[in-house]
Amino acid sequence: MSASTFRIDRTVTSGTFSLDGGTWDVDNNVWVIGDDTECVVIDAPHDATAIIDLVGGRTVTAILLTHAHDDHIDAVSTLFEAVEAPVHLxxxxxxxxxxxxxxxxxxGDLADGAEFSVAGRTLRVLHTPGHSPGSCCFHLPEEGVVFTGDTLFSGGPGATGRSYSSFETIIASITEKLLTLLPETVVHTGHGDSTTIGAEAPHRQEWVDRGH
Known part of the structure; x- marks a missing residue:
């Protein structure tokens, strides 16, 4: 029997994000990390069926939520019922x-420095408040990847103009927890295209200047 191949799968789901009395159309990335036998799901937005299809019958060992804005958690109950994996926030x-x-x-509660094992790899939790107080990223050092939710995108930090958010806090989180990773680390985001730490790091001061 050939060895099961570790892989990172993505699907994009579409729906809405609502907060502070406004509602916006959004497309969300869902990341499924594992091998042919088991996997971890990062975020549960909009369409549980699409996520279940991506899981493809594998055992889900955990559903890890980058944060609790409604567009990242609105499908979590249906997903949980289908895969019976613990939800962590x-x-x-x-x-x-x-x-x-x-x-x-x-x-279960996520905490900075906590670790989750899947398919012989270890995901490490990085608490990165700013976009929301409980925002977290998940670092997969063996693969040179970090999953950043809405903390860091291709082009800069996540939004901080709504309730429970802080621009100064998200800049501190990115500086201390993300820009310290290896430059070649691939950044898989909660929305839009992936990037790298090395591509984003030189623009930190621009973000600060733009944010004030």
Whole structure:
């Protein structure tokens, strides 16, 4: 029997994001990390069926949420029912979770430095507040990849103009937790195209100047 191949799969789901009385159309990335037997799902936006199809019958060992804005968690109940994997969220985003899923809670809390094993690899949690208080990224050093949710995009930091967000905090998080990773680290984002740490790092001062 040939060895099962570790891989990172992506699907894009479409729906809406609502906060502070506004609603916007959005396309979200969903990342599934693992091999032919088991996997971890990062975020549960909009369309549980599309995520389940990407899982493809594998055992899901965890559903990891980068943060609890509704466009990242609105399909989590249906996904959980299908794959029966524990849902993990940083507790600092519980108020955002409760606005969407008032009758149930996550199964586990994310914490900075916590680790999740999948298919012989280790995902390390990086708590990166700013876009929301409980925003987290997931670093996969063996593959040279970090999953940044809405903390860092191709072109700069995630939005900080809405409730519970802070521009100064997201800049500190990116500087201390992400720009310290190897420059060749691939950044897989919550929306849009992937980038690298090396491509984004030179623009930090531009972000700061633009944000003030």
């Amino acid at each position: 940083h507790p600092d985003d519980r108020m955002l979770w409760d606005a969407v899923h008032a009758d149930t809670g996550p199964d």
